[in-house]
Amino acid sequence: HTAGCFITDNVGQFFSSGHTNNWAVLVCTSRFWFNYRHVANTLSVYRSVKRLGIPDSHIVLMLADDMACNHRNPKPATVFSHKNMELNVYGDDVEVDYRGYEVTVENFLRVLTGRLPPSTPRSKRLLSDDRSNILIYLTGHGGNGFLKFQDSEEISNVELADAFEQMWQKRRYNELLFIIDTCQGASMYERFYSPNLMALASSQVGEDSLSHQPDVGIGVHLMDRYTFYLLEFLEDIHPASKTCMNDLFKVCPKSQCVSTPGHRTDLFLRDPGSVLVTDFFGSVRKVEITMDSINLTSVVSHRKEEPAANGELQKEVYSYSDQLPVSEIIHQKPKQRDWHPPDGFILGLWTLILLVFFQTYGIKHLKHIF
Amino acid sequence: MATTEVERRRGQLAALSIAAVVIIVGVPLWWRTTETYRAWLPVSQIKEFATLQLLLSVDVEVVFSRGTVSPEQQKKVPMTQTQDEEHRVDENTALKYRYEIRYRTATIMEEDALKQPTASDADLSLHALSENPCGSLVVYVIPESSSLLSEDVDVYIGQKRTAILRLGAQMRVGRTLEQLLAHLEPRIKKILHMMSFSHTDITAALSDRVRLAPGNRENIVDSMRAFKSSPGYEITFSLLNPDPKSHRLHWDIESAVETYVQPLLTKLAPIANFSIDSQTLYYAMLGVNPRFDISRSSYTLNAESLAHVINPVEARLGSNAASSNPVLNFLLYVPDALHSPLHILDRKKQAVHSNAFHSPRWGGIMVYNVNDVYGPEAVLPVDININMAKVMGVFLAQLRLLLGVQSSSPPPGFVVASCSSTGLADWELDRLMWSRSVENVATATTTITSLAQLLDQIGNIVINDNIAEQVSSAVTSLQLAVAELEAGNLGFALQYSKEAILASERAFFDPSLLHLLYFPDDQKFAIYIPLFLPMCVPILLSLIKIASDARQKRREKQAKKD
Numbered sequence: 001h002t003a004g005c006f007i008t009d010n011v012g013q014f015f016s017s018g019h020t021n022n023w024a025v026l027v028c029t030s031r032f033w034f035n036y037r038h039v040a041n042t043l044s045v046y047r048s049v050k051r052l053g054i055p056d057s058h059i060v061l062m063l064a065d066d067m068a069c070n071h072r073n074p075k076p077a078t079v080f081s082h083k084n085m086e087l088n089v090y091g092d093d094v095e096v097d098y099r100g101y102e103v104t105v106e107n108f109l110r111v112l113t114g115r116l117p118p119s120t121p122r123s124k125r126l127l128s129d130d131r132s133n134i135l136i137y138l139t140g141h142g143g144n145g146f147l148k149f150q151d152s153e154e155i156s157n158v159e160l161a162d163a164f165e166q167m168w169q170k171r172r173y174n175e176l177l178f179i180i181d182t183c184q185g186a187s188m189y190e191r192f193y194s195p196n197l198m199a200l201a202s203s204q205v206g207e208d209s210l211s212h213q214p215d216v217g218i219g220v221h222l223m224d225r226y227t228f229y230l231l232e233f234l235e236d237i238h239p240a241s242k243t244c245m246n247d248l249f250k251v252c253p254k255s256q257c258v259s260t261p262g263h264r265t266d267l268f269l270r271d272p273g274s275v276l277v278t279d280f281f282g283s284v285r286k287v288e289i290t291m292d293s294i295n296l297t298s299v300v301s302h303r304k305e306e307p308a309a310n311g312e313l314q315k316e317v318y319s320y321s322d323q324l325p326v327s328e329i330i331h332q333k334p335k336q337r338d339w340h341p342p343d344g345f346i347l348g349l350w351t352l353i354l355l356v357f358f359q360t361y362g363i364k365h366l367k368h369i370f
Numbered sequence: 371m372a373t374t375e376v377e378r379r380r381g382q383l384a385a386l387s388i389a390a391v392v393i394i395v396g397v398p399l400w401w402r403t404t405e406t407y408r409a410w411l412p413v414s415q416i417k418e419f420a421t422l423q424l425l426l427s428v429d430v431e432v433v434f435s436r437g438t439v440s441p442e443q444q445k446k447v448p449m450t451q452t453q454d455e456e457h458r459v460d461e462n463t464a465l466k467y468r469y470e471i472r473y474r475t476a477t478i479m480e481e482d483a484l485k486q487p488t489a490s491d492a493d494l495s496l497h498a499l500s501e502n503p504c505g506s507l508v509v510y511v512i513p514e515s516s517s518l519l520s521e522d523v524d525v526y527i528g529q530k531r532t533a534i535l536r537l538g539a540q541m542r543v544g545r546t547l548e549q550l551l552a553h554l555e556p557r558i559k560k561i562l563h564m565m566s567f568s569h570t571d572i573t574a575a576l577s578d579r580v581r582l583a584p585g586n587r588e589n590i591v592d593s594m595r596a597f598k599s600s601p602g603y604e605i606t607f608s609l610l611n612p613d614p615k616s617h618r619l620h621w622d623i624e625s626a627v628e629t630y631v632q633p634l635l636t637k638l639a640p641i642a643n644f645s646i647d648s649q650t651l652y653y654a655m656l657g658v659n660p661r662f663d664i665s666r667s668s669y670t671l672n673a674e675s676l677a678h679v680i681n682p683v684e685a686r687l688g689s690n691a692a693s694s695n696p697v698l699n700f701l702l703y704v705p706d707a708l709h710s711p712l713h714i715l716d717r718k719k720q721a722v723h724s725n726a727f728h729s730p731r732w733g734g735i736m737v738y739n740v741n742d743v744y745g746p747e748a749v750l751p752v753d754i755n756i757n758m759a760k761v762m763g764v765f766l767a768q769l770r771l772l773l774g775v776q777s778s779s780p781p782p783g784f785v786v787a788s789c790s791s792t793g794l795a796d797w798e799l800d801r802l803m804w805s806r807s808v809e810n811v812a813t814a815t816t817t818i819t820s821l822a823q824l825l826d827q828i829g830n831i832v833i834n835d836n837i838a839e840q841v842s843s844a845v846t847s848l849q850l851a852v853a854e855l856e857a858g859n860l861g862f863a864l865q866y867s868k869e870a871i872l873a874s875e876r877a878f879f880d881p882s883l884l885h886l887l888y889f890p891d892d893q894k895f896a897i898y899i900p901l902f903l904p905m906c907v908p909i910l911l912s913l914i915k916i917a918s919d920a921r922q923k924r925r926e927k928q929a930k931k932d
Contacts, residue, residue: 053681
């Protein structure tokens, strides 16, 4: 529904948003089977974003654990979001860019700021420019001011705000929408200070985000409440829809979510009532008609095939260049490792043994050793 | 008693020496071993770039042909004028444009060239006479009576760096040289704005430094459409054949690229490197269903549905995984036999002549109808050779737009020569070079200043030697680029600005600069206190004890004295 929105016509739309491409960074930060719902959250947002038009080359998907092929999954190769296995969000064409132990705070910050080693392939980079609208979705376990990655490290809200500031300095985004579905999620956007950021969280500081419903067949909770109702909201959006952000803010009120979702728009320059949901979730391209063309008159010069000496046509011979020096790898000798002085542990252990020995037997036995 | 005294002395000496070792040797050792390596950065020079003052200087030659100046004025004519224009963009950025205008009379060979029947012939012969360095302009002034230009045309802008300007009618009788120059000045200014740069172009190029309030619509569209400056671009030509059962398409893309596209890209070599590849996609449909229009007896796609065409196709297009350069996609779509012919309608419901559309910062799509090549009785699949000249004509026009060659309509009374065989006029290349140089300088200065700010703020980031080297080389290249812009050497300025950008980006995006590696102060205390406090407490207590004993002894001595 388009109530409360303010778009005049398509031509006006061209100039109102100011972006030419869309990117999405979707991160699930928790591992282990009982955190199935976080992977399902991320995959359902991934699914909606792909359906609304953002191609895989513009999505950076980071999943910290593999639920679809987990050996505790009674239905392998599926990740369900609705009980009774109604909707498989894993699908046939999921492209996970960072998987398993590659999902770390360091890699996440590297993707955002662009400080990746030169050997990183294109699919693992966020190649946005100053006209890109970026959607960032984080889910997992969080607390007041931090988000837990992989059960062993955390990202704090200060680090996140600094990363966004680095992105702004290098003009790596036009507008950025930040959605977080964790406990006390609102604390993560408290410290933002860069312009053109809009943030949504599933719960306020001091509140827990709750999960939606378990499935008896799979044995775990399938989705979190906020993302469940977000997915339902997004299923009604199609690429040409004119629904705006004010409706997105109303998703999952306290009666459905138990926690109070929050949002922050003070850093955003445009009025949220004029921002379309598809500005971030979809990829509506601006299009211009090509009015003129160049008159080319020169004739195409075809490459002549000269007959070889024996009269037959000479064909170009293509050869396959050696990609990996396989013979070198197979016949490699093991590398000589540098000698290091014995470790502290070994030294301490021997000192202990010697001390005990001399304690018991006295120092006059030294001459028996040396 | 003496032994306890000796013991006490020994104890005091021991405590004092331990304290001395800790303070004199330990503390500096701890400081040196825990400090991070920070190579020296030219911070003062970087601070200078925070306020940018750019001076762009253009060399203009105004040549008076016979009949425009009287013989007495001819003697006074060889002279030079310098005009300055100052603009302040915001509190950190100021621009100054310097136009060095040299006036002279035409040589005999130039007079002969100007006697040619048409303006384009005159243009060609004038080129044959001299080669103008990039960034400069020559304006030939012809008398009002000349028939070189047609009636309503005052200015003819040639393919290289020349323009032909006709004097207005009011300048016929009894005017002084000053009046003549005053009459010419606004026209020459307009020519300069078209052929070199205008203030709006330069401020648009500064968009990295200066966040401007949106001006008029055309400026926004232009800045959104063109790709930002990058050291290289990838161009991909794709042929989409949704119906291989009916059409067997042949396109000689290699020769077409060599003949039509490569000359343009070679001309653009100072600006960026280009790599080209091509592919053919079968069974690739458009995402929208075209509607059959009875009045035109063809299928039509209207302008609103064009936006949804690109996304489903984009998922199937590959890209070169090895580079991070921006990709320009040019798609040639041959509609399937059931939906032929397919025409694109603009917003006024008129068929578009080129049958193509483009998307800002992405590429272009052209629809190529083949239904007139074969009749209904042809044996399927039909072999079809695609007319690459027509296709490349459209793609080159789209390529020009996407790279930032402006296509704004010329002011009234101006006629622009049609594009040369390469597809790009020399002055268009100059315009691109001006805006690219300014854009590169602006981006490099913001990158360097924000990097310096970041490294300053977080005191614990390790600054390796290679980063310091890149930063120094970026600063040097920036200084050289600004100096060359002042001197008017556009080619060198662009080259130095490209080096500056490469070095500054390499320094900024170095993987070692992740600010994860800094520890807030409270964490530092938490680490050091359990290590140092147990060690320092006995030392401090023994020092205090020594001090209090010494004080007591002094008091006793005082009491004894009294």
